[in-house]
Amino acid sequence: MRTILEYSHVTKQFGSMYALNDVSLTIESGHIIGLLGPNGSGKTTLIKLACGLLVPTSGTLSVCKEPVGPKSKARISYLPDKNYLSEWMKVSQIIDLFHDFYDNFDRNKAFEMLHRLNISPDQKLKTLSKGTREKVQLILVMSRNADLYLLDEPIGGVDPAARDYILQTILTNYNDNGTILISTHLISDVEQILDQIIFLKNGAITMQSSVDDVRAQYGKSVDELFREVFQC
Amino acid sequence: MLSKLLKKDFYSTCRFFIPLLCGYTIAAIVGKVLFEIVLSQSSFSISSGFFDGIALFAVFYLFICIVYLIACYLMTSVFIIYDFYKTMVSDHGYLTHTLPVKTSTLIWSKTLISAFWHILVNFVIGLSFLLLFTGHLKHVPVMDIIESMIPSFDLKLTTYSFYTIINMIIELFNQPLMFFCCIAIGQLWKNHRILGAILSYIGMYIFIQILSTVILVITGNGSIYHHSGLFFYNGYMFFAALFGLATTVIFFWVTNYILSNKLNLE
Numbered sequence: 001m002r003t004i005l006e007y008s009h010v011t012k013q014f015g016s017m018y019a020l021n022d023v024s025l026t027i028e029s030g031h032i033i034g035l036l037g038p039n040g041s042g043k044t045t046l047i048k049l050a051c052g053l054l055v056p057t058s059g060t061l062s063v064c065k066e067p068v069g070p071k072s073k074a075r076i077s078y079l080p081d082k083n084y085l086s087e088w089m090k091v092s093q094i095i096d097l098f099h100d101f102y103d104n105f106d107r108n109k110a111f112e113m114l115h116r117l118n119i120s121p122d123q124k125l126k127t128l129s130k131g132t133r134e135k136v137q138l139i140l141v142m143s144r145n146a147d148l149y150l151l152d153e154p155i156g157g158v159d160p161a162a163r164d165y166i167l168q169t170i171l172t173n174y175n176d177n178g179t180i181l182i183s184t185h186l187i188s189d190v191e192q193i194l195d196q197i198i199f200l201k202n203g204a205i206t207m208q209s210s211v212d213d214v215r216a217q218y219g220k221s222v223d224e225l226f227r228e229v230f231q232c
Numbered sequence: 233m234l235s236k237l238l239k240k241d242f243y244s245t246c247r248f249f250i251p252l253l254c255g256y257t258i259a260a261i262v263g264k265v266l267f268e269i270v271l272s273q274s275s276f277s278i279s280s281g282f283f284d285g286i287a288l289f290a291v292f293y294l295f296i297c298i299v300y301l302i303a304c305y306l307m308t309s310v311f312i313i314y315d316f317y318k319t320m321v322s323d324h325g326y327l328t329h330t331l332p333v334k335t336s337t338l339i340w341s342k343t344l345i346s347a348f349w350h351i352l353v354n355f356v357i358g359l360s361f362l363l364l365f366t367g368h369l370k371h372v373p374v375m376d377i378i379e380s381m382i383p384s385f386d387l388k389l390t391t392y393s394f395y396t397i398i399n400m401i402i403e404l405f406n407q408p409l410m411f412f413c414c415i416a417i418g419q420l421w422k423n424h425r426i427l428g429a430i431l432s433y434i435g436m437y438i439f440i441q442i443l444s445t446v447i448l449v450i451t452g453n454g455s456i457y458h459h460s461g462l463f464f465y466n467g468y469m470f471f472a473a474l475f476g477l478a479t480t481v482i483f484f485w486v487t488n489y490i491l492s493n494k495l496n497l498e
Contacts, residue, residue, distance in 0.1 A: 014498070015422055051330050053497040070233075074332035084326035086319075088247060100236045101331050 001028045003065065004148050004179045005050055010059035012045050012203075019045040021203040022059070027179055029147070032193055034222070035183040037200035038230050043183040044081065046200065047150045051078045064147055074102065077146035081153040081183075083133055085125055091136055092121035098140050109173065110143035131158055138166055142173040149180040155189055163189050187223040197222055199229060233333045237341035242348075244319065248311040249349050253356050256304055260360035263297050266290040267364060301357060308353050312346040313411045317426075320412075321419055325497050335492040339412060339484060346408035395469035402476035409483035410436065416490040444475055 005027040012020040020042045027033060035043050048054040049061060052068045063072035085094055091114065098105045114121055117135055125133055138154060151170070155163040163186075171193055174180055184190055197214065199207040206229070211222055218225050270290045319328050320338070328338060414436060418429025448471060 014496075048497065053326060053329055053495065055493055055495055070332045070334055073330055076330070078326075078330050080326045082323055082326065084323050086244065086324060093243075097240060100239070101233075101333075 001030065003027070004029050005061070005063055005181070006065075007046075007049075007061045008059055010049065010056045010061055012042075012049060012054060013057045018203050020049070020056075023203070023205055025198070025205060025208065027148075027181065029177055029179050031196050032174075032180045033182070033196040033198060034187065034190055034194040035181055035198050035200060036185065036187055036222070036226055038185060041200040042203040043200055044152055045203075047078070047152050047181065047183055050148075050150060051076060074104075075147040077141045077144040077149045079137060079141040079149075079151045079154055081156060083130075083137070085133075085137065087126040088124065090122055090124050091119060091128075094125070094136070094140065095121065098143070102144055104145040106143050106145060110139055113139045113143065113169065113173070131162060134158060135162075135166075138169060142169055145175045145178075147175070147178045149174055149178060151180065151182045153184055154182060155184060155186055160189075167193055187226050188221075191222045194222065199226070201230065234337050234341060237331075237333060237337060238344060241315070241319075241341050241345040245311060245315050245345055245349060248315070249308075249352070252304060252307055252311075253353065256300060256356060256360065259297055259300055260363055263293060263360075264363050264366075266293055271368075301360075304353055304357065308349055309407070309411070312342075312349065312408050313415070316342050316408075316412055317415055317429075320491065321415060321425070321497070329491075329495065329497065336484075336488045339409075339487055339491070342412065343405055343408055343484075347404040350404055350407075395473070398473050399469065399476065402473055402480060406476050406480040406483070409480055409487065413483040413487045416487045419490060419496065420494060440479060444471075447471070447475070 003026055005025075007023050007025040010020055010023045011018065023042075023046065035046065037043050045054060049056055050063060050068065050072075052073060061068060064075050066072045066075075089097075095107060095110050098110070099107045111121065114136075117132075117139075119128070119132060119136060119139075125136070128136065141149065141151070149170075154170070155166050158166065167190065170180065170182075182190055182194070191211070194211050196210050197207070198205060209217075214220070214222055214225055220228070266286065267290065270287050318324050320342075329335075331338075411433070414433040415429045417432040418425045418427075421428035448468070451467075451471065
């Protein structure tokens with residue numbers, strides 16, 4: 001086990017609002033972790049800070065003992081909760097782009113997954129449906145042999161059948177020695193694949209535990225515990 | 233990584249510039265054909281309603297070409313700004329800023345691509361003029377035009393060319409970096425970031441104009457009455473190069489600092 005991601009007293013403010021408040025967290029390799037919390041709890045902020053898309057107001061964070069920068073970015077495979085690819089590009093051009101920039105990108109794996117989903121590499125992104133575009137993004141992310149996969153709401157906008165496919169894709173394609181951090185509020189869908197959970201509420205971590213411990217200690221599923229903890 | 237970024241940015245901007253330049257080239261070729269028809273009409277003293285119509289159309293067409301030419305210059309800057317905004321601080325920034333490259337390399341790539349397109353646009357426009365006058369250059373007093381462009385001081389063509397080229401090269405980097413810097417400053421605003429960038433540009437432009445004038449006056453380079461014309465011109469051009477270089481470095485540093493330390497892609 002090695003430390004993959006470490007937050008030390010990280011605070012992120014947007015104006016007077018605290019998105020994250022003095023968060024300290026250590027994540028180790030070889031886990032699939034659910035980052036769970038209601039909307040606005042700071043899940044996306046926590047992930048974006050690790051990717052370098054946001055800069056903390058105070059505190060420090062490191063990825064594989066490296067400060068956030070080009071070296072850490074080479075080890076993170078990030079799936080944002082929005083379409084971040086240029087729509088004028090063909091799928092094959094995007095694959096070439098990822099292949100150019102990421103040493104750990106497996107081009108054959110990407111084409112294989114595209115083939116399985118009947119997505120033509122010659123199609124432009126703008127001609128694809130929203131759901132197919134999301135699948136292309138997931139294929140790009142999971143075709144990397146990364147140390148840390150940061151998946152922000154990967155099943156947020158898709159139908160239940162597609163959810164199963166996405167979760168299956170994640171499970172069968174990630175680097176076994178790496179760690180996956182999945183941010184979601186659709187807990188019942190992802191609970192089956194998680195081995196750890198982090199509960200986030202109002203920008204603070206309220207629980208970090210293994211799924212087995214949750215079941216043993218509370219006698220409940222993660223979904224049931226979540227509903228209890230975060231009930232309105 | 234810079235070469236990979238240059239490749240990415242080149243393809244990304246090609247889709248704007250290739251149609252723009254192809255359109256201009258076609259317009260220039262059609263202009264040349266019309267120009268030759270009108271010239272042949274005048275040399276053979278042909279006068280008919282048909283040829284008068286062509287001559288009128290040629291004048292109108294020339295006007296459209298000039299508008300297109302101005303649009304080419306404007307659109308070059310607009311495309312460069314749009315590409316920077318889109319790929320650095322909007323949704324596509326999620327990809328750009330998660331690539332394993334330094335922020336400074338990202339800015340270098342954008343700046344070099346901007347310089348490349350500016351050079352190419354100027355080259356194509358220059359060629360279009362050459363095409364227009366091909367076969368008639370003996371009637372064009374080229375040296376007289378060049379001489380008339382040089383201020384009537386005791387200045388050599390080589391000195392004038394040297395200063396002009398140096399300042400043009402600096403401007404190639406200075407102009408896009410000023411835009412990039414303003415977009416980066418706009419990102420410091422909590423809301424209305426585009427408005428922030430526009431206001432930053434206006435404020436920065438006014439400030440730079442005032443600052444350059446003040447420095448010119450203080451250093452004594454601002455007045456032609458106190459020195460010979462040559463001294464004034466040399467001093468002014470040297471100052472312009474130095475000031476342009478200094479502001480270019482500042483623009484780059486500010487853009488890099490903000491995008492490295494204050495990035496907030498919300």
